[in-house]
Amino acid sequence: MESILVNTVDDTYPVIVGSDALKELPNHLRGLSPSKILVITDTNVDKLYGHVLVDLIGGDWKTYKYVIKSGEAAKSFEMFYELHSYALKNELDRKSVIIAFGGGVVGDLSGFVAATYMRGIPFIQVPTTLLAHDSAVGGKVAINHPEGKNMIGAFYQPKAVVYDSNFLQSLPANEMRSGFAEVIKHALIRSESLYQFLFKEIRRLDDIKTEHLQRMILEGIQIKADVVSKDEKELGLRAILNFGHTLGHAIEAEAGYGKLSHGDSIAIGMLFATWLSNKTLDVSLPYHELKLWFKEIGFPVEVPASQSTDQLISRMKKDKKTTSNQLTMIVLKEIGVTTSAIFSEDELYSLLNEWRAEERSEKVD
Ligand SMILES: NC(=O)c1ccc[n+]([C@@H]2O[C@H](COP(=O)([O-])OP(=O)(O)OC[C@H]3O[C@@H](n4cnc5c(N)ncnc54)[C@H](O)[C@@H]3O)[C@@H](O)[C@H]2O)c1
């Protein structure tokens, strides 16, 4: 078992990682002396593991459980309101603790409820997806708006993250792929050696060796923890964690929440950002190698044909990194080294169109 620390302005918290990490949860709860506990989970996780968590903590503390319908649609204002009503009905107070037990959807939603209930109560992340090696760490909590991803939210750090890799054994293939996109992101922005390792060893996701999985989770979390510890509220450096997300979020929202996974969407976004790096900086990143690898893994590698460049640019304009109509893209100077590039709406429109046209013509050739 490993413990990685995240240092924030107000606090330092551990990310406990490993098989059987879950047994550390009661210790962390004891440290918080909760008056009550609210476990928020989703229908799939509850079916598989609901009893495990309740058996572990239910004897020691008055515990409530709220099960949301699985899927991205739950990151909604309605569900946020519903959870607040449930917490009020059951008289949770300021010493109550929320446990987010699930993937990034449960984590983002529950974290935002914790951030806002009575102006903030403690919460612990117990992630159950590969993607959540990213989402559970760093305190970005949010719900979606039809206009855009994570538009209503906060920076609100958990008291601890307990990441038990045993949960990943039941994760469906498409969800492993979605999480793997964020692992690749962490490598591309911060670690050439992690990228080389992933590229060499991981050609398919249904037979990942345990030690390979452990390595990618640990290094991914270390990268995330390091960036967040240096820039908790995205005043500068943290924006690198958004590599692939400017286009990726636009694609995800345009498809309709839950239609295309977060990871699949940002995989397309990362390909565009890599192409854009080659096009606009004096660099030659292995774009074609990356694209072929993505295809082999099963990622979509193009923007859905039904989405127009117009629609996408209008969504990208609303990205949180945009200021005064200038769109910011995180690009790569080399693998493991990023910089940011600013574009006007028209410039980015032309570049996105050019990339899409090139991809179409390559398919025909
Ligand atoms: N806050 C952040 O920093 C951050 C970072 C990355 C992504 N995100 C957000 O995370 C969300 C995506 O998270 P996700 O990919 O974990 O999605 P998710 O929470 O929807 O989980 C994916 C699916 O897997 C199921 N599942 C979860 N754990 C399981 C398990 N152990 N076994 C079997 N099935 C299981 C879920 O029920 C769901 O159907 C998006 O909303 C994205 O915007 C947030």
Ligand SMILES: O=C(O)C(=O)C[C@@H](O)[C@H](O)[C@H](O)COP(=O)(O)O
């Ligand atoms: O932690 C961060 O910072 C990230 O950008 C991580 C991303 O993987 C994640 O999808 C995040 O929710 C995106 O944030 P947003 O600010 O673009 O909504």
Ligand SMILES: [Zn+2]
């Ligand atoms: Zn992401």
